[in-house]
Amino acid sequence: MKVTIVEVAKAANVSVATVSRVINGNYPVKEETKQKVLKIIQELEYTPNIQARDLIKQQSSTVGVVVPSINNMFFPSVVDGIEKYFDSTQYSLFLCTTNHDKDKEIARINELIARNVAGIIVIDPNLENCKSKFYDNISKSTPVVFVNGYNTSSNISSVSNDETSGARMVIEYLFENSHRDILFIRGEKSYSYDVKEKVYRDVMSEINNLHEEYIINIGYGNSIETVNKTTEECVKILDSNKKISAVFACNDLMGIGIINACKKLNKKIPEDLSVIGYDNIELSEIVEPHLTTVDQNMFLLGENAATLLIEKIENGNKYSKKIILNNELIIRNT
């Protein structure tokens, strides 16, 4: 068994209260006693039990982070940002993955609450869950922050990229380069895709060139398999539809899938087909040709989410904030 405060107290011939005081340094203790206790603590290799401390103090020093999947290049960067921020605090992170499953997401959140976390950051929350009352309810008692989520609740803070303007940037850039027949590739069950599709539809309608068959939903969109799934799906489409001169991929993984599709079809990029991705994951700079994309600055997304959560925890979950980060078109070779 691990050594407890009682054993330290005994060994030092003082009361547990005194030991507690030297550990926390919140009440005066005679220097001599203090040194004695400190020495014993060292000798016995005593570490205070944080669980017990949290319990009595009626506080929590853990926060939960919920993420659809960790096996891609996008979410880990966001988590990195969150981690770096909490590094300098007394909080530790419970990381949970949902595997893009709506019910698992709910289960995970409930687990976190049972573990009495001080707050929860949800990255890319499931759209249905957002629309149901689930999060509304949770957020009454536990501080919640969304990253890139659909958020109508007044008691949830959120940080997201301005995907509307990002998507607009993409399409306008394509227009400037005289593209009119633009394939749109999206995934499912995330608000991000909906936002971008809306922009796409609006803008294409404006120029009277909206074709339903140009809008492709390839299913789950943020795992590494997305690349090959996109390639397979789009080889057919690009091969049969010669009018398409550009592709707007909702994320870089899909963008890379398109690049690979072009290799299969012997299409030259960007001569035969222009490709623009979204996110600017590190991979986009490593593939050949380097992918043109929109920078989401994932790390910053994470950092801001962490800041918002701390704020919410400290203000007693009373008010919320929405942060919208701007993004930037990174023009590379596609």
Place this chain on the structure above:
Amino acid sequence: MKVTIVEVAKAANVSVATVSRVINGNYPVKEETKQKVLKIIQELEYTPNIQARDLIKQQSSTVGVVVPSINNMFFPSVVDGIEKYFDSTQYSLFLCTTNHDKDKEIARINELIARNVAGIIVIDPNLENCKSKFYDNISKSTPVVFVNGYNTSSNISSVSNDETSGARMVIEYLFENSHRDILFIRGEKSYSYDVKEKVYRDVMSEINNLHEEYIINIGYGNSIETVNKTTEECVKILDSNKKISAVFACNDLMGIGIINACKKLNKKIPEDLSVIGYDNIELSEIVEPHLTTVDQNMFLLGENAATLLIEKIENGNKYSKKIILNNELIIRNT
């Protein structure tokens, strides 16, 4: 404040013990009382406080996972394996990153212990820490499992790939294809690199063709920047040393770096240069040309680590085990 068991008891007009019994189902409760309590629990949205439960039960339902970094394709896969396994248990994961920093690793481990975790999995533990008495000491009181770590302690379980045979496979395959001048790329501070370098040295010595200048250490090796770092470093080397006909890269990121270096030098792969990586991260199948590599089966690595930890927790940290997974050469196009 969250609702506690006392309030449920009051509302249901029973004692807290009874409420506890219906929650845990470990003692008989009259069906009628049970239903009444269950109903109240629902109404009040009561969730038991796991921290308090762990405290009284003198147990812990959390485990710690320590990983150098989450921002690459290797570690997340291992973590995925670990997560999937713990999914079906009552354990939750504390995930910590060390950013490849030896002292941070120690700090993180101490934090986990203060949080009273049931056990700790360390992925790619820092070599110096392994050689110091740090882990020896920790593992006396807390179950510890290493993934791909240097492990001499009798009280630490570990799972690793048979990197010796893996490395040998690589070099022998290169020999079979008549390569004799093989560049060896490694990183620092991980046992994995040492193992592979030893094999490389041994085998090259056997054929009397060991050149110190063929052994390149490019520093931290498992972040995405590794790709470009390798490219930069190796463009010079490959350009100035025309005898080199093959490269053995200690991981796939470095392998991809070599591929990109060849593009810069207009070298054809595999005609002008053969490249073999290590790990078989998902990326290796997505880059062009597809990278020949050794499959580490990261997911399995994680799963096995989780199994070992559970075993150790259940046997009271009394005995340990080492698992060595075989690996397989994946011959692709480089």
Place this chain on the structure above:
DNA sequence: GTGAAAGCGCTAACAG
């Protein structure tokens, strides 16, 4: 300055 004692939310004997 320091100790005794109460209590955080929960479980597990022990009685009844």
Place this chain on the structure above:
DNA sequence: CTGTTAGCGCTTTCAC
């Protein structure tokens, strides 16, 4: 079957 009670490891009044 059910209630009473002690106590997990810790912090924090309240006396002295």
